[in-house]
Structures are given as structure tokens and as C-alpha cells.
Amino acid sequence: CLEEYREFSVAVVTGGATGIGHAVTQELLYLGCNVVIASRKEEQLKQAVTELKGEIEETSPPRLMHVPCNIRQELQVKHLFEETLKQYGKLDYLVNNGGGQFLCQAADISKKGWNAVIETNLTGIFLMCQEAHKQWMGEHGGVIVNMLMDMDRGVPMMAHSGAARAGVENLTKSFAVEWAHHGIRVNAVAPGNSIYSETAAKNYPIDVFERVKPHLPAKRLGTPEEVSAAVCFLLSPAASYITGETVHVDGGGRLYSPLFWTVPDHKMLQPFHSNQGVEEATKPKSKL
Numbered sequence: 435c436l437e438e439y440r441e442f443s444v445a446v447v448t449g450g451a452t453g454i455g456h457a458v459t460q461e462l463l464y465l466g467c468n469v470v471i472a473s474r475k476e477e478q479l480k481q482a483v484t485e486l487k488g489e490i491e492e493t494s495p496p497r498l499m500h501v502p503c504n505i506r507q508e509l510q511v512k513h514l515f516e517e518t519l520k521q522y523g524k525l526d527y528l529v530n531n532g533g534g535q536f537l538c539q540a541a542d543i544s545k546k547g548w549n550a551v552i553e554t555n556l557t558g559i560f561l562m563c564q565e566a567h568k569q570w571m572g573e574h575g576g577v578i579v580n581m582l583m584d585m586d587r588g589v590p591m592m593a594h595s596g597a598a599r600a601g602v603e604n605l606t607k608s609f610a611v612e613w614a615h616h617g618i619r620v621n622a623v624a625p626g627n628s629i630y631s632e633t634a635a636k637n638y639p640i641d642v643f644e645r646v647k648p649h650l651p652a653k654r655l656g657t658p659e660e661v662s663a664a665v666c667f668l669l670s671p672a673a674s675y676i677t678g679e680t681v682h683v684d685g686g687g688r689l690y691s692p693l694f695w696t697v698p699d700h701k702m703l704q705p706f707h708s709n710q711g712v713e714e715a716t717k718p719k720s721k722l
């Protein structure tokens with residue numbers, strides 16, 4: 435299955451400069467893809483490109499490029515795919531990872547704040563999928579992975595985002611069926627609210643991740659690499675019969691309610707380390 439990645443497939447990853455998106459980008463580059471990373475802050479994108487290019491061979495055209503894009507803006511979304519097709523001539527994978535929200539009690543969310551979160555996490559993903567379909571995938575097929583959150587029991591303090599992500603989960607199913615005959619698979623990955631990265635943590639005034647940790651059967655936070663493994667699996671031909679599905683990467687977090695059973699502290703579910711036992715510790719290693 436890795437061979438198909440190695441045909442220099444082309445992937446667009448939103449939010450590809452930070453956190454989970456950065457891990458997805460790194461993994462796809464390692465697997466042989468060309469990757470276009472896109473988000474709002476151009477400096478952050480440039481920094482990621484410089485850093486990640488140091489890990490891969492120099493080629494012409496370069497295998498990694500960035501396009502500034504706010505997924506809330508239709509014209510910027512259109513421009514992102516135009517630039518991708520201009521540079522690489524095709525589009526195989528779309529990872530709709532860019533998104534986020536702020537903590538706020540539902541009673542206090544302003545209409546502007548509500549709209550900002552819905553536009554980012556629901557409308558933005560709709561626009562991205564629609565434009566990918568229009569400019570390339572409708573005619574040539576492709577694979578889409580949408581990033582959700584752990585929202586099955588509602589999301590107190592992030593009601594706006596929970597509603598948006600539930601919408602995206604449903605869109606994922608609709609697209610999977612409507613676009614099956616175009617050769618497009620559409621799936622989702624739902625990270626538990628427990629995937630630590632500095633950039634994710636920086637968005638919150640309190641240490642949300644420390645609060646979450648005791649409530650996870652794994653008794654530890656997840657890593658961006660553990661989410662990227664699921665994304666890359668769903669993109670790969672190994673998932674050729676999976677569409678309209680959601681994969682949860684949450685260390686069992688959404689299942690755990692310590693009503694009758696309390697998981698004792700333990701260190702038995704350790705994270706995957708990309709350099710475990712490998713001499714070239716700085717080189718990213720695939721988990722696939």
C-alpha cells in the first residue's frame with residue numbers, strides 16, 4: 435500500500451504547520467507525497483516549510499509548499515486549489531485539519547463568536563470539500579479526511595465547536611455516498627480532547643490538557659503522531675473499502691465514565707515514538 439503514496443501523490447493539509455497537521459505533513463512527506471500546507475499565518479507556514487524541508491531531499495519543484503488560506507474565505511479556498519494544481523497538476527488527498535474554538539459557556543457565546551466557530555469548523559470544511567470536488571476530485575477521484583473532535587456526549591464549554599463538528603461528521607457521510615461514483619472516499623478522524631501540542635495548549639487560558647488527563651483510560655495525553663497515523667491509514671489504499679466512517683483516536687476517553695470502574699494509574703499504554711530503537715533519531719519514521 436505504501437507504493438501508491440510513493441507515486442508522488444499530492445496532498446493538501448490545512449493547519450499543516452502546527453500540532454496534528456504538522457505530524458500529518460511530516461508523515462506524508464516521509465511516505466513520498468507532495469504536500470501543500472495552508473492556514474492563515476504565513477510566517478508560521480514559512481517556518482514549518484523551512485524546518486520540514488530539512489528532513490527531505492531537495493527536488494524541483496519542491497515537495498512541500500505553502501499557500502496562505504483562511505478556509506472561511508471562498509476566494510482563498512479557490513486560490514488554494516488553483517495554486518496546488520498549477521504546481522503539481524493533480525490532487526489526491528485532502529486533509530481538513532485546520533480549525534479550533536475558544537472556551538466559553540454556551541449562555542455567554544456572542545453571535546459573532548458563534549459564527550466565527552461555525553464558519554471555521556463547518557462552513558470552512560464544506561467549502562474545502564466542495565472546491566476540491568469541483569477543481570479536481572469530481573473528475574479524477576481522491577480521498578478526504580475531516581478532523582472532528584470528541585463530541586459524542588456533547589461538548590460543554592465548546593458547544594459551538596461540538597455543533598460544528600457534528601455537522602461535519604454528517605457531511606462526511608453525505609459526501610461519501612454522493613461522491614462514491616466519482617471515486618472519492620470521505621472519512622473523519624475524531625481526536626480525543628487530549629492531543630497535546632504547544633500550539634493547541636496556547637489557545638486556552640487554563641491548562642485544559644492537565645484537566646483531561648486523569649479521565650483517560652490511557653492515563654496519558656495523546657500525541658499528534660498518534661492522530662496522523664489514523665489519518666494516513668484512511669488516506670491509504672489500505673482503507674479502500676472504508677468511507678463515511680469516523681475513527682476515534684482518544685485512548686478510550688469517550689468511553690470512560692468512572693461510575694463503577696476506576697482505571698488505576700498506569701503506564702501500560704505508551705505512545706508510539708517515531709525514533710524508537712532507530713539510530714537515525716532525527717529522521718521521521720512511518721508507522722504504516
Ligand SMILES: CCC/C=C/C(=O)SCCNC(=O)CCNC(=O)[C@H](O)C(C)(C)COP(=O)([O-])OP(=O)([O-])OC[C@H]1O[C@@H](n2cnc3c(N)ncnc32)[C@H](O)[C@@H]1OP(=O)([O-])[O-]
Pocket residue numbers: 533534535536537538544546547548550551554583626627628629633634635637642643646
Ligand atoms: C480539551 C482541549 C481539546 C483541544 C481541542 C482543540 O481543538 S485544540 C486546537 C486549538 N486551536 C485553535 O483553536 C486555533 C484556531 N482557533 C481560532 O482561530 C479561534 O478560536 C476562532 C475559531 C474563534 C477564530 O477566531 P478569530 O479571532 O480569527 O475570529 P473573528 O475575528 O472572526 O471573531 C472572533 C470572535 O469570536 C469570539 N472569540 C474569539 N476568541 C474568543 C475568546 N477567547 N473568548 C471569547 N470569545 C472569543 C469573539 O466574539 C470574537 O469577536 P470580537 O469580540 O473579538 O469582536
Ligand SMILES: NC(=O)C1=CN([C@@H]2O[C@H](COP(=O)(O)OP(=O)(O)OC[C@H]3O[C@@H](n4cnc5c(N)ncnc54)[C@H](OP(=O)(O)O)[C@@H]3O)[C@@H](O)[C@H]2O)C=CC1
Pocket residue numbers: 448449450451452453454455472473474475476478503504505506531532533534535554558581582583584624625626627628629630631633634637
Ligand atoms: N489537540 C486536541 O486535543 C484536539 C484537536 N482537535 C482538532 O484538530 C485540529 C488540529 O488541532 P491541533 O493541531 O491540536 O491545534 P493547533 O492549534 O496547533 O492547530 C490548529 C490549526 O488550524 C489552523 N487554522 C485555524 N483556523 C483556520 C482557518 N480559518 N483557516 C485555515 N487554517 C486555520 C491554524 O493555523 P492558523 O492560525 O495559521 O490559521 C493551526 O495551524 C483542529 O481542528 C482542532 O480543533 C480536535 C479535538 C482535540
